Amino acid sequence: xxxxxxxxxxxxxxxxxxxxxxxxxxxxxxxxxxxxxxxxxxxxxxxxxxxxxxxxxxxxxxxxxxxxxxxxxxxxxxxxxxxxxxxxxxxxxxxxxxxxxxxxxxxxxxxxxxxxxxxxxxxxxxxxxxxxxxxxxxxxxxxxxxxxxxxxxxxxxxxxxxxxxxxxxxxxxxxxxxxxxxxxxxxxxxxxxxxxxxxxxxxxxxxxxxxxxxxxxxxxxxxxx
Amino acid sequence: xxxxxxxxxxxxxxxxxxxxxxxxxxxxxxxxxxxxxxxxxxxxxxxxxxxxxxxxxxxxxxxxxxxxxxxxxxxxxxxxxxxxxxxxxxxxxxxxxxxxxxxxxxxxxxxxxxxxxxxxxxxxxxxxxxxxxxxxxxxxxxxxxxxxxxxxxxxxxxxxxxxxxxxxxxxxxxxxxxxxxxxxxxxxxxxxxxxxxxxxxxxxxxxxxxxxxxxxxxxxxxxxxxxxxxxxxxxxxxxxxxxxxx
Ligand code: HEM
Ligand code: FES
Numbered sequence: 001x002x003x004x005x006x007x008x009x010x011x012x013x014x015x016x017x018x019x020x021x022x023x024x025x026x027x028x029x030x031x032x033x034x035x036x037x038x039x040x041x042x043x044x045x046x047x048x049x050x051x052x053x054x055x056x057x058x059x060x061x062x063x064x065x066x067x068x069x070x071x072x073x074x075x076x077x078x079x080x081x082x083x084x085x086x087x088x089x090x091x092x093x094x095x096x097x098x099x100x101x102x103x104x105x106x107x108x109x110x111x112x113x114x115x116x117x118x119x120x121x122x123x124x125x126x127x128x129x130x131x132x133x134x135x136x137x138x139x140x141x142x143x144x145x146x147x148x149x150x151x152x153x154x155x156x157x158x159x160x161x162x163x164x165x166x167x168x169x170x171x172x173x174x175x176x177x178x179x180x181x182x183x184x185x186x187x188x189x190x191x192x193x194x195x196x197x198x199x200x201x202x203x204x205x206x207x208x209x210x211x212x213x214x215x216x217x218x219x220x221x222x223x224x225x
Numbered sequence: 226x227x228x229x230x231x232x233x234x235x236x237x238x239x240x241x242x243x244x245x246x247x248x249x250x251x252x253x254x255x256x257x258x259x260x261x262x263x264x265x266x267x268x269x270x271x272x273x274x275x276x277x278x279x280x281x282x283x284x285x286x287x288x289x290x291x292x293x294x295x296x297x298x299x300x301x302x303x304x305x306x307x308x309x310x311x312x313x314x315x316x317x318x319x320x321x322x323x324x325x326x327x328x329x330x331x332x333x334x335x336x337x338x339x340x341x342x343x344x345x346x347x348x349x350x351x352x353x354x355x356x357x358x359x360x361x362x363x364x365x366x367x368x369x370x371x372x373x374x375x376x377x378x379x380x381x382x383x384x385x386x387x388x389x390x391x392x393x394x395x396x397x398x399x400x401x402x403x404x405x406x407x408x409x410x411x412x413x414x415x416x417x418x419x420x421x422x423x424x425x426x427x428x429x430x431x432x433x434x435x436x437x438x439x440x441x442x443x444x445x446x447x448x449x450x451x452x453x454x455x456x457x458x459x460x461x462x463x464x465x466x467x468x469x470x471x
Contacts, residue, residue: 002425007398007432008465011439077438081396084330084437090231090244091323093297095393095447102395104440180441183455186463190456 010073015184017070018177024063025170029210036223039139039147046133046146071112078105100175107173114166121153128153151225154218167211174204226252226318230265232277233325238333238341244323247277254314258301259284259291261313278337284309286450289385292392293338294325299389299448307387307450327388329397331435342388344434345402349386351430352423353406355415374412381409383451393448396437401445403427404461405453411464421471424464 003009031049034041049056100107117127125132131152133144154160178200182188188196217223228249235242249265256264259281266276282290291308295301301311316322324338332340370378382405390401407424410416416423432438439458446455 003469006425006428006465007400007438008424008428008462009469012462012466077440081398081437081440084397084435085328085395086330087328089294089297089325089328091297091325092294093302095298095302095444097395097442097444101440101442176441183441183459184462186459186461186466188456188459190454193455 010077011184013069014073014077015181017066017073019181020066021070022174022178024066025207029207032214033210035147035150035214036217039145040141042147042150043139043141043143043145047143050144067115071108074105074108098176100172101180103172104176107169110169111166111173114162114169117162118166121159122149125149128156128159148225150214151218151223154215157219160215160219163215164212167208170211171204171208174207175201178203226254226313226316228252228261228316228319229321231321231323232337234275234277234337235326235334237336242334244325249322252313254312256313257284257309258293258295258311258313259309278335278339280339281309286310287385289387292327292340292342292387292389294323294327294392296323299327299392300387300450302448305450305452307385310450327392329388329391329436331397331399332388332391340388342386344436345386345388345399347434348399348403348427348430349406351426352419353410353427355410355419357415357418359415368414370413378409378412381405381453381457384449384453385451387450389448389450390445390453391436393444394437394439395442395444396440398437398439398445399431399434400428400436400439400458400461401449401453401455403431404455404457407464408457408460411460420464421468424461425468428461428465 003013031045032042034045052059094102121127125134129135131149133146133149136145136148139145139147154163179193179197182196182200183193230247230249231244232247233242234245247265247269249261250268252261252264259279262277262279269276280290280292282288284291286307286309289307291300293300293308295308295311300306300308301315303311303315326332326334326338327340327342329340331344332342335341384402384405386402388399388402391397391399394400407420407427410423411420441455441458443455445458446453
């Protein structure tokens with residue numbers, strides 16, 4: 001198929017999957033913020049998700065495909081681009097591109113490492129079994145106690161640091177990605193693009209602050225058991 | 226004024242090449258950058274050395290032959306300026322100036338600062354023209370084309386094919402060059418007929434020639450001596466999307 005081989009086709013696949021991932025992290029963030037509503041917030045939310053049964057697995061499968069496409073082409077395109085420039089300039093000045101645009105592969109790979117840790121931590125629950133929801137007593141409403149798991153986890157400085165580093169990588173990745181996909185979809189008509197770029201950066205800051213608030217506020221004991 | 230030049234010298238495509246240092250003495254600020262190199266070459270010839278080999282033709286910013294990365298920026302990085310139109314008044318006495326050729330796998334070095342840009346011609350040949358007979362010169366207004374469309378096409382047609390977009394791009398992609406032609410022809414009646422085949426063939430050739438993929442660094446737009454906008458790459462992307470499923 002032309003789409004998966006063409007230089008433009010693969011760029012569009014990167015943008016479509018990237019945008020779907022942005023959709024995912026938006027929903028995920030809304031869910032996570034329910035931690036600030038205490039056990040009745042996040043524990044109820046987690047239980048509702050589990051009640052979806054087989055749908056959870058359908059959703060996970062779709063996410064897996066999206067990630068696989070995004071990561072495979074991200075790495076492949078980056079390697080081809082490297083090969084297209086075998087000799088570097090002895091001096092090269094950046095004129096418009098940014099640190100975040102140049103480090104997409106690296107921030108992407110940090111995100112991948114983070115994602116694996118995150119799944120082992122909260123989904124498979126094997127990194128800190130003693131404070132996993134599976135091993136903690138049920139909450140007052142007889143639900144798995146996700147709230148206590150989250151709070152006890154982020155009280156550990158190491159765990160919080162991993163999440164903060166992961167979210168900084170996400171911020172850098174989105175700083176480029178959120179205006180890049182607009183250009184890739186062909187929605188840049190010239191003058192508008194400066195504003196789109198600024199808007200993308202602001203949204204990226206928004207994601208950073210909202211996500212990082214969770215470990216930071218728990219670490220600072222604003223949120224406790 | 227006196228300058229110190231660090232110039233890339235490379236005997237042929239297979240040679241390793243290295244930067245060599247030359248003094249440029251008594252340079253007038255009114256000279257163009259290429260005239261300055263002419264002066265330096267005079268001195269090199271006098272002392273029995275090989276002159277620095279560089280591409281140039283019109284020396285008035287329209288042919289697209291001059292191609293040098295100066296102090297890390299294609300064409301020296303002045304807005305809408307080719308090397309031949311860059312003047313020594315934008316340098317200071319005592320400056321160190323680094324001069325390198327376009328660097329990209331698709332542009333093999335011929336000698337010193339000259340690279341082989343046939344790859345751009347090959348992209349053009351893959352569809353950068355309408356192949357149908359358009360007859361003789363049409364009567365004025367025989368094809369009514371609105372002013373905004375005509376302006377848009379002219380803005381894209383400003384590309385002189387110098388390759389600065391490739392030289393500036395961290396991925397060595399020729400997407401801005403390709404998009405200028407795709408966008409220009411896609412909005413005009415003669416070009417619309419083959420628009421779908423054109424965008425596919427030209428971008429496939431770009432890839433086959435060993436250029437990198439566009440990842441929206443936008444360095445091309447900043448490097449372009451004609452100020453070609455990346456909105457034409459957005460247009461190319463839209464044109465490509467129309468071919469999906471075809
Ligand atoms: C998990 C590992 C990930 C890797 C290895 C990765 C890798 C990459 C790479 C290399 C690019 C650059 C492609 C280009 O510039 O054209 C990219 C673009 C992008 N990524 Fe990721 N990424 C990952 C995760 C994510 C996540 C979690 C999101 C969303 C939250 C995301 C959203 C985006 C977006 C929006 C783009 C821009 C697409 C475009 O250029 O139009 N990525 N990714
Ligand atoms: S020599 Fe013709 S554009 Fe510079």
